[in-house]
Structure formats: C-alpha cells, structure tokens
Amino acid sequence: MLFKVYHANEPNFGMGKPPKFPQEFTHVANVDTATIDEVYRLTNHIGYAWWESKWVDCIKQSRSTSVGDVVVDSNGKIFRCENVGWKEITNG
Helix, strand or coil: CEEEEEEECCCCCCCCCCCCCCCCEEEEEEEECCCHHHHHHHCCCCCCCHHHCCCEEECCCCCCCCCCCEEECCCCCEEEECCCCEEEECCC
16 A cells, blocks of 8 residues: 655644644655555664665655654545554544
8 A cells, every 4th residue: 555654844743733734744755565554664764764765755855754744545544643553634
C-alpha cells in the first residue's frame, strides 16, 4: 500500500491545537509498505537519515515523523500520529 507522509510546517508535537491538514503541512515522502507503523519506522532517523532508505521516496528532506504529523493511505484515509498510535481524522 502506498502511504503519503506529511509533516506539520510548525509542529507542536501534540501540545495544543493540531495544525490544519492539508493547509499547514508539507508532503515529505511516499512509502510503499504494508502498515502505517512501518511508515513511522521508515521515516525516522534510526541509524541513518530516513531519506537515505531505499524503501522511501523522499519528496523533501525533513525531520523524523512525529506526533501531529499526518499519513494518507492509498484509500484516501487520513491518520494523525498520536502520542501512542494513530488516529483517523478528516480534512481541516
């Protein structure tokens, strides 16, 4: 499944009101993998910069995916990274 990864332009890392999607986000990567948890792992700096991974199509080099960032799956479902896990959200 193809996942599109969006990082908040002004991340608040789960503190306060979340930024509005998609207006306040930048598309940073596409990841073709089986699960959203694998997307998280692949777009974090673990041993090397995530954009160097052969499993990630980097659109823009950025920080690691974190709380408040958004992933859209190939079915168009939108998920926000939470302190623990993911929450499905709608645009806005």
